[in-house]
Amino acid sequence: MSKLIVANWKxxxxxxxxxxxxxxxxxxxxxxxxxxxxALNQLSALAKxxxxxxxxxxxxxxxxxxxxxxxxxxxxxxxxxxxxxxxxSERRNxxxxxxxxxGKKVKAALVAGxxxxxxxxxxxxxxxxxxxxxxVEEQLEYALDGLGKKLRAEQWIIIAYEPxxxxxxxxxxxxxxxxxxxxxxxxxxxxxxxxxxxxxxxxGSVDDKNIASYLKNTEIDGALVGGASTxxxxxxxxxxxxxxx
Ligand code: 13P
Numbered sequence: 022m023s024k025l026i027v028a029n030w031k032x033x034x035x036x037x038x039x040x041x042x043x044x045x046x047x048x049x050x051x052x053x054x055x056x057x058x059x060a061l062n063q064l065s066a067l068a069k070x071x072x073x074x075x076x077x078x079x080x081x082x083x084x085x086x087x088x089x090x091x092x093x094x095x096x097x098x099x100x101x102x103x104x105x106x107x108x109x110s111e112r113r114n115x116x117x118x119x120x121x122x123x124g125k126k127v128k129a130a131l132v133a134g135x136x137x138x139x140x141x142x143x144x145x146x147x148x149x150x151x152x153x154x155x156x157v158e159e160q161l162e163y164a165l166d167g168l169g170k171k172l173r174a175e176q177w178i179i180i181a182y183e184p185x186x187x188x189x190x191x192x193x194x195x196x197x198x199x200x201x202x203x204x205x206x207x208x209x210x211x212x213x214x215x216x217x218x219x220x221x222x223x224x225g226s227v228d229d230k231n232i233a234s235y236l237k238n239t240e241i242d243g244a245l246v247g248g249a250s251t252x253x254x255x256x257x258x259x260x261x262x263x264x265x266x
Contacts, residue, residue, distance in 0.1 A: 022220070023051055023266075024051075024236050024241075024242060024243045024244075024263055024266045025051050025052075025053065025179070025220055025242060025243030025244075026051070026052050026053070026243055026244055026246060026250075026259070026260060026263050027052075027054075027055060027076070027104070027106075027138060027179070027181070027222060027243065027245045027246065028052070028053065028054045028055060028246055028250030028251075028256065029055050029078060029109070029245055029246065029247050029250065030054065030055060030056050030057065030060075030078075030250065030251055031078070031247055031251075032057055033248070033251040034057070034060070034251055035060075036057070036059055036060040036063055039056045039057065039060035039063070040060070040063050040064065040067070042251070042253055042256075043056070043064050043067050043068075043071075043073070044067060045253055046071075046073060046256065046257070046260065051074070052073050052074065052260060053073070053074035053075070053076050053103075053104050053138075054068075054073055054074070054075060054076065054250075055075075055077060055078050055104065055105075055138075056075075056076075056077075057078070058077060058078075061075065061077060061097070061100050061101075061102060062100060065100055065102075066101075068101060069101065074103050074104055075101055075102050075103060075104070076102055076103065076105055076106060076138065077092065077102050077104075077105045078105075078106045078109065079092070079105070079109070079126075080092055080093070080094040080097055080105045080107065080126060080129065080130055080133075080135070081093060081094065081126070081129070082122065082125035082126045082128070082129040083129065084129070093133075094126075094129045094130050094132075094133035094135055095133050097133070098133045098134050098135055102135060103135065104135060104136045104137075104179070105126075105130050105135045105136075105137055105138065106137075106138045106140060106181075106245075107123055107126040107127055107130060107137050107138065107139055107140070107164075108123035108126070108127075108139055108140045108141065108160070108164065109140045109183075110140060110142060110144075110183060110185045110188060111188075114185075120159065120160055120163035120164065121163060123139070123160070123163065123164050124163045124164045124165075127139055127164045127165070127168070127178075128168065131168070131172060131176060131178075136176070136178070136179060137178060137179065138179040138181055138222075138245065139164050139165075139178065139179065139181065140181045140183050140224070141160040141161060141164070141180060141181070141182060141183070141206070142157065142160075142181075142184045142185050142187075142188075142224075142225070143156040143185065144156075144184075144185040144186060145185065145186040148184065148186065153184070153202070154202070154205050157182070157202065157205070157206060157209075158209050161180070161206065161209050161210065161213060162213065165178075165210065165213045165214050166213065168214050169214060169215060172214065172215075172216050174216075175218070176216065176218065177216075177218040177220070178210075178216060178218065178219050179219075179220045179221075179222060180206055180210065180219065180220070180221045180222070181221075181222045181223075181224045181245040182199065182202050182203060182206060182222070182223055182224065183223075183224035183225050183245060184202075184225050186225075187224075187225025187226050188224070188225045188226070188247065189226070189247060189248060190225075190226060191226050192226060193226035193227065193231055194223070194225055196234045196235055196238060196241075199223045199235060199238075199241065200238050200240045200241065203221045203223070203241055206221050207219070207240070220242035220243060221240070221241070221242050222241070222242060222243045222245045223235045223241050223243075223244050223245070224244060224245030224246065224247070226248075227244045227245075227246045227247075227259075228246075228259065229255050229256075229258040229259040229262060232246075232262050232263060233262050233265075233266075236262075236263060236266045244263075246259065
């Protein structure tokens, strides 16, 4: 399986900067860019031409209704998105998204025909207490439970293992630990859903210098990259390394 690089641009770039960087990202590997909501419309036309996948960073769990400020998965699909990040730790921490809410979003995304990029990962204290695997298993159970009937055979699910303590800290998870977590995640998923199209990505302080140490492992199907994907030179060099795998 070729490796997948997903860029999470978070709230780093303006729509103007997003269009500029998107245009510069040559198709070095199978790449997906998740921009801010308000840049998606402009990026959609560029995405069609370039073959780069377009994704949002969140969606709501319903398609229509009285939900002030929320974004419908159906509208993201209509706009040309193929992917949506759900359950990012920044949404769980700052906006108090619960495992249950994340589960509803995963299902809504799949029903709308989007590929969910489900983020899971333990925080620092959970890791210190030896509870990293248990926490990630719990997140997977909530997010994927009862999904069987919602899935079509050709649909994909992407899981991003993003230990919270490694996000934006420069303290990337060592590849051996990441591999162990990816193995556990793949075993757990096989018990929860029957779908074959699953990728597990690593995320947390990935850059052009350390990307190879993750991608060289068969258990790691790609990376979800935050800060490093917003800097043109670093991202281009990261994509050039990824293209070798
Ligand atoms: P950084 O790559 O900036 O650590 O962010 C990772 C992340 O949160 C991607 O979703």
